Amino acid sequence: MSDADDLAAFREEIDGVEREAAxxxxxxxxxxxxxxxxxxxxxxxxxxxxxxxxxxxxxLGEVQAFVPRLFAFFALGVGVVGSGLTLAVRRWGLAWVCSLGLFAASVIGVLSIWSQQTTTSNKSVGPGPGFGLVLAVIAVIVLLVKWLRIAASRPPHL
Known part of the structure; x- marks a missing residue:
């Protein structure tokens, strides 16, 4: 009976390691x-x-631009902090959180570029986005694609 108990305990330990690795x-x-x-x-x-x-x-809010400021918060929060945390702990759940947050950030980023190209006056066009804003939006979209691929690559049986 002792061998059967040892084998059952060993099997439970293997299953626990498999669940943790998944x-x-x-x-x-x-x-x-x-x-x-x-x-x-x-x-x-x-x-x-x-x-x-x-x-x-x-x-920091030195410019009155709501949408670009919101994008800056998302890019820094989800793009930088979220990606760093997810790479550090390597959890599936955090990869999905990054994916969803970066999706929202990419939409807000495109809206912030658009908001800089338009204005409330019909006499002139907006000032246009700066190079940094365009670079940040591209980087956020690259992060979105990478985290979505990683999050979606989980085998279905786990």
């Missing part, structure tokens, strides 16, 4: 792309976003 992700070489996109977001914060004003100043 919760983890392995980004593989995609981690480098994620790190480069995160770096691009950080660099974009010092580049001009709106009328020559840097992304960091937009984030």
């Amino acid at each position: 919760k983890r992700i392995d980004p593989g070489t995609g981690a480098l792309t994620i790190a480069l996109a995160v770096m691009a977001i950080l660099v974009s914060l010092v580049l001009p976003w709106i009328n020559g004003v840097s992304g960091l100043r937009v984030l």
